[in-house]
Structure formats: C-alpha cells, structure tokens
Amino acid sequence: MRATIKDVASRANVGIATVSRVLNGEEYVADATRERVLAACRDLGYTRNNLGRSLKTGATDNIGVAIMSRHAPVILNPFYAVVIGGIEQALEDAGKHLLLSSLRRRDDLIDLAREGRVDGLLVVGCDIADAELQRLAESGRPVVLVDNEYQGLTSVSTDNHQGGRLAAEHLLAAGCTRPAFVAENLENPNFRQRLEGFRAALETAGVQLHSTGIAAGGDSWDGGYYAMRRVLEAGPAPDGVLAANDPAALSACRALQQAGLRVPDDVRVIGFDDIHLAAQAEPALTTVKVEKLELGSLGATRLLDLLAGVEPQRRTVLPTTLVARASA
Amino acid sequence: MRATIKDVASRANVGIATVSRVLNGEEYVADATRERVLAACRDLGYTRNNLGRSLKTGATDNIGVAIMSRHAPVILNPFYAVVIGGIEQALEDAGKHLLLSSLRRRDDLIDLAREGRVDGLLVVGCDIADAELQRLAESGRPVVLVDNEYQGLTSVSTDNHQGGRLAAEHLLAAGCTRPAFVAENLENPNFRQRLEGFRAALETAGVQLHSTGIAAGGDSWDGGYYAMRRVLEAGPAPDGVLAANDPAALSACRALQQAGLRVPDDVRVIGFDDIHLAAQAEPALTTVKVEKLELGSLGATRLLDLLAGVEPQRRTVLPTTLVARASA
DNA sequence: CTGTTAGCGCTTTCAG
C-alpha cells in the first residue's frame, strides 16, 4: 500500500499536522523536526495524495481546456493546436495541469468545474452557442474565453476587423479593383468580422465588394476550393481575394490555378492566421498573422489571475499583422 | 455554497447512502424513493463532487497522456497530434478525461499517478530514456506505451522494419539502384528500424545502401533538407530516397529540386507516416502510411483494459502500408 | 429496500 501522511508522521515521531506543515513549506517548524520529516518521506517514498488535499482546500490545480470547433478531433486543427501549445506552456510554468475536454456533449462544460475536476476553464474558439456562454457567465466559476468574446466573461481575442482592413489595404495598394472573399462558412463570428473589416476598408477606398464576390464552400478541408469556384462561376474573375483563413486560401489557390489563373500575377491571394504551412506553400502565402501562441498563453494568464484573486484585464484584443509573401 | 449529498438527502428525506445508490445507478432502490432523490437533485442543482468519490474509491477517471518529443510544444507535431486525436476519441467514448502532460521535467511522470491525479498513463513517443521506462515498469501502475515498446510494459507500436522494407521494394520495382536514406537524426529508435528494414530488403535484392547515402540533418523542420544536401555532396546523386518521415521527405524534395533534380523523374522520394500534408504536397508524396489514429485509440483501449482488470494484449505491432502517389 | 457508521488522505483551527 501507498505510504500516507500518517505513515510518515509515525516514522518521524511527529503528528500529521507537522508533516503537513513541512510538505507545504510553512515556517514555524524546527529545523531538526523538518529534517526528520523529510527523511521519513524519503525512506517511505512518500508522495502526497492530492485528492485528500483537494477535498479539503477545494482546489485541484487542474485547468480545463475546452475547444469548440465543428471539426473533430479538434487537436488536428492547425490553428488551435498552436493555441493549445501556448496554453500548455503557460500552465506548466504555473505548475498547473491541463485537462483537455473534447466536448462532443456540450452540456457538461461547466460540470468539469462543478465536479471538482478543474479549478477553472479555458474555453477556446467561437463555435459555441450564446446560451452556453450565458450559462458559463452565470456559473460564477473562473472562466476565460480564448479567440472569442462575450459580455460578462474575461476574454482574449483577435482584432479580426483590423486584420480584414489590413488585407484590403494590401490589395488596394497593388491596384486591385475586383476583390473577393472566400470562406468555409459565413456564420463563424471571426470570419464575419474579417469580412466586415475587409469590406469597410474597401469601401472607404471606393471599391465595391459585390455579393457575387463573397462565397462559402462548406466546412471541410476543401471549403476554400469550392468557395473560389463559386465566385469564378458567378462573374468575372477577381483580381484580389481574401480568404477567411489559410487553409481556405491555399485551396482557393488550387481552384484559381485549375481555372488557368496565375497567383499572384492574375489574382492576388491573402490568407488569414499564418499557420505554419502558409510559409511553405507554393507560392508562399501572404497572410494576416494572428498571434496564436499569445492567444493561448495570455488566456491562461488571465485565468491564473482570476484563480489567484487578482482582477484580470477583462477584455484583451490582440492586433494582427500582415505578412507579405509571394501570393500577394 | 454548493449542494452536497447531505443536502440532497435531507431534502429528499432519505439517508445519504440512498442518494449515493441512486447516483450510482444501483438496483434495490424503490422507484418512489429514486424519484424523490432525483427531484431533490434537480431542485438543488446538485452535481456530485468527484473528489470525495475519488478519495474513497481510489479512481479519478482521469487518464494522463504524456508525450515525449524533442520538439516542444508537442502538440504541434503533425504526427502526434493525430495520435492524441485517437486517444481523445477512445477516452471520451469510455467517459474518461484526458490530462495532458507536456513534461519538460521528466521525473514527475509517474507522480501524476502517485498524486492521485490520474488512474493510468499513456506514454507516447520513443524519445524517452530507458531508466525512465524502467521506473514506469516497476511502478506497478497501469501504463501503456504508444509508438514505442519496452520489456515489461504493454505497448502499441508500428512495424517500422516492415515499412522500411515496403519502401525498398517499391523503389526496387521502379529500377532504383542508388538508394539513400535521410532523416532528422539517426538516434530515434523508430527511424533506425525504418532504416534497417530498408537496408535489409535492399540487400536481399543485391542493392547496396552505402554509408554516404545515409544522412541526418538535425532536429528542425529543415532536417530533411540538410540531410539531402549532405547526401548530394557526398557522392553521385541517388535515384531513390527514403526519408525517415514525411516532413523530412518534403524538405528533401526541396533540396533535390534546388540541385536541379526532378522528382520523381530523376529521383524517387518516399516519405514515412502519411501525415495530412503528404497528399497535398506538390508532387504528392508517396509514403509509408502509419496508422496514427489507431496507435492512439488502441493504446487507450489497452489502458482501459488494464484499468478494468482485463489482461490486455501485451504487445501490439501495427502494420504499415505503402501509399503510392506522385513522388515515387 | 434503507439508514448509520466508519473512514479515504489531507489541511486547519485550537490548545498546549
């Protein structure tokens, strides 16, 4: 059987309270006593059982990370994988553990905390119903939204609107007059913001983004491909396109090339996110870079603040930057 | 304050044991009583606190997943991301939770279990010291190795030797006579097995794999690129190359093309793993497919067996298949 | 069928 605090106590000839004090690095323990306890721990190969401690203190040092995405398993998403990487990093630095929740069943989100499995929740992604967000906000538990925002919840997100603007300006500067926007879907709030920023900057410059130049191709790896084809079929070929994300941009390039159009000579293409693949593609993809790692690590930091009783910054919006490569 | 089992009991006018029975779906509870308890739970918005339960039963329903890889954060590795996806899937189906451990500090591996945080451990990857494996084996805890194997531990791995053979046969059939092998490093046990299988099949056919045709280029994204250059500098250009994995194959192609060689016309290139990117590359990569998802889900299944007291298959070795595409 | 009771391993007053 595993050694418990009692075994250590009796071996060191002290009370269990003293062992606990030593283990928790409290002061007011005589050096000699401390040594004796430590020796007993070593002899017995003792490791504290956190369940007992958690039951008493109400904290587990586990952080739940729930990712919302239509595509399962979520971990395969090249964007969120990096976000999780950032979270992982920050949590490890703080000595916390990461409990990953895939959440096919959405309803058990807050239960992770109610069951005492985790101290707080990092909810990543914006594919989550308002009702669920409302429930999270009302739960009173420490929750931080990442890559999403909602009234009443601490959040770390991206300035998608500004990113769309950046893309428009880049295209405009190259002399584009027939812009297009392709995406997997047009419901994703982030995508919509990107589109709106794009449209707004275009209009400011007197360039119209026609509705025939906006298309969604479906939530698969080829969404961008089909969206692009739809645009090509609907009217004259665009001379500049912004894709809602990099995978869409990459597959849009394929559709363009299949139609006999050259990138960037005939049409300039800009992606969004700057996933690792973007730099490796042929042609290398010009894209609006999202700070994925920071999204994750800052989100974790906010949650850590919340747990520590520090009032964190409520709403954090990270700026994007345009990374100019070959495709535009 | 959160409602506890006591609150539910008194509200339903029963003992706490009865509440526990209802919650655990035990029989021998009168229907009327059960209804009363359930109603009380609903009224109070009661959710069971798993800490108490775990302390008593000694099980948490949390499974630790530790990934060993030189490259952090691990989640970014396109190979392991899929393996984790498989694990995630299987664990969720079993109602278990996934505790991800990045493990910069290797020594706390088994402590995750000793602390009572997890019921068992899935250790993924082969970049782990024998001493650590030995400790895991001796710990007596439920542990399963994934993509690795070790005497005395249950494991699910890949038949890398056979995969290397498959690649050799494919190259041989195309008439190759000057084979090469490129990798990020030559220490990785999986890579070595791939190399050995490759070499063995080549020799059986009377084709020699010269030491100048074997190179490592370093553990970065460009490892394959540098390895390939090294081979090209060391002697006559090969006419067929096997890379230790797909990223290496892809970047080896770049090196080849930069040297004015065409793939597959001048030299055929075969990758290993069949990551998602392989099919999308230009030219599409011929590769030895590793069952990544199965590696994960089977590994999880074995651990679940172990936890359920079922004697699992000790050693599982998954076969590979050759996926012929354009590059060879 | 149901209630009482005794802990699981730990932290934390409260008295020495």
Next chain:
DNA sequence: CTGAAAGCGCTAACAG
C-alpha cells in the same frame, strides 16, 4: 513550535 481533533464529500459495509 507541535499535536489532537474535526471535518472536506463521498462510498461501502453492516445492520435493520
């Protein structure tokens, strides 16, 4: 400075 004792919320005999 240290020990005794009281639970944290739950499960599992053991009696009814």
